[in-house]
Structure formats: C-alpha cells, structure tokens
Amino acid sequence: MSPHDSPPSGCTSFEQELVNAMNDFVNTTRTPHFDTATIARGARRKRATAIAGIATALVVAGAGTALAVGAVGSDSDTSRPAAAAAATGSTTLLVRTSDGGTATERLAGVSAARARATLVHFGLTPTFTRVQKADCVKPEDAVVSLSPHAPTAVHAGDTVLVTTCYR
Template sequence: MTSSDARPSGCTPFEEELVNAMKNYADSADAPAFDAPGIVRRTRRRRTVGIAAVTAALVVAGASTALASMSGGDGVRGSVASSGAARSGKDTVVVVGKPGDSFTIDFAGLDLVFAKQLLLKSRLELGTVGRADPEGCKPGSVIAADPHSPALVPVGGTVNLTLCSR
C-alpha cells in the first residue's frame, strides 16, 4: 500500500489513533453529579429568608409610623414661640386625616413661611391669610387657623390662617 492508496476508513493512522484516544477519554470521564433537589431547596430557603427580611423591615417601618402618629408625631408639628407671647390653644391646632388615622399641627406662633412648609408637608392647601391685632402677639406670627380643633381637615383640604398684624 502506498500513500496514494485509499484506506478503508478514510483516515491516516495518526487520525485513527487520535480518534480512538478521544473516544477512550470521553468514555472514561464520569458525568458530573448534580443534586437538583438540594439546589431547589437552597433556592427556596434563600427566597424565603429574603421575603422574611423584607417583611420584617416593613413591619418595623409600619410600627414606627404607628407610634409616631399615636404620639401626635409624623414630624409635622409646629412649635410655640419661645417668647411666650403666642397663644397656644385649640384655635391654632389643626387635626388632619380621617377618624382613627389623624395627626395634629399646632401653628401657634409660627411665621407664614414655616406655616406654608408645614401645610405642604401635610398635603394641605393654604386658603386665605387674614390679619388681626390682638393684645400681646408677635408680629407676623399665626394666631388662628380655620378650621381648627376639634374639626377634622381631610388630606388635600384647605386651611385659612390669621396672622398678627402688630
């Protein structure tokens, strides 16, 4: 046989040896073992732990919001002027929300700019701004709000303020 003669397999001896070596290697290698049920269990466990963590965070956030609203909080609470000249009474306190889910804002002694910020933060609209001249008030401070406590102002409602004109 010469190199020009055709081989019955159509391959050279080197090619035949190479093919046989690859077949032996492929037949001897073990297939990897996958623990499919274990992978599914780990994935479900991780998902459950993640959902539990998110739920716990939401519960904590809800509890802190509930505590803040029970204490009259929500961070929306005006303060009385330190001069002591501002009257703090129910005519400057606005109750916002709905029955059972409300918070209060005390506008007594606040200036108009800060009162507007509190209204905006509380999602309320500023109505008319009136002026009055009672005894012993700080000029430009809020001396009355309408509607005031015990009336309930819904979110998105309008509040009218009266300022000291002295």
C-alpha cells in the first residue's frame, strides 16, 4: 500500500492493496492488437474452400447418379416388353406372416387352381373374375392381375381379387 493512499472506511489493508494492484495492472498493461483483416481473410478462405468442396461432391454425386440411371435404365427398358413388366408387378403378392415377416409370391401366368391353392395356403380368401384378352397367356384361365398386389401387404383373412384371362 502506498503511503499517499488512505484506506477507505470499512476496508482492510489487504483489500486496499488488492485494489491498488489491480489499478496498477490496468494502467500499465498494453492493449492487445488484433489484425482483423487477416482474421477476415482466413474466414473467407475457409468458407470458399467449404463451398467448393460441397459443390464438387454434388457434381460427382449427380454425375454418378446420371451414369447409373443411364446404364440401368437403358438395359431394363429393352430387356422385356412393357406389358410383361406391368403384368409381373400387378401379379406379385406380398403376405404379412404371423411371425411378423413377409412372403412374396409371383402369380403371373399361374393357373386359377394353383393361385387358389396358394392363396388358401396363406389364409387368404380368393375371389376370381375373368377377362377376355386376345393376348391371353397359356394356360387359359391364367392369372393376369391381383388386387391388392405388392407393395401392399395382405394379412391372413384378407380377400384378394384374382383376375384371370380367356380368349
């Protein structure tokens, strides 16, 4: 404690020395200098690098997707006729089993008798309708569509509409 400082009322000599030490520190310590231009330049560089990286990833992902769609799409469209593709999708049965799993059964072109046996095996109730079609597949009375069909799952006890064809 310096001799010219008188302790305020209620302050101990230690408290007064502490106040004096803090005042000396405040008055003699240099203020820190920050180079804001360098900090801003570094932040801009990091932001630009991040944007470039994200843009590159998106371009690569888009090009990969386009190549994959082009390669897969061109082969799958010409490998089978559209009518056969539609018939296969609408004649696939997705059954939810009692243990929580699923079973898939493709019934395209199957006879009505075999379709009935398959549906009864899964505990389903079949209802049959017939449509006349010039391009009916052999055997006559073959399954051409199911309702509901995959991806809709059916459960034991549900009714499934089976459409067969004749010429």
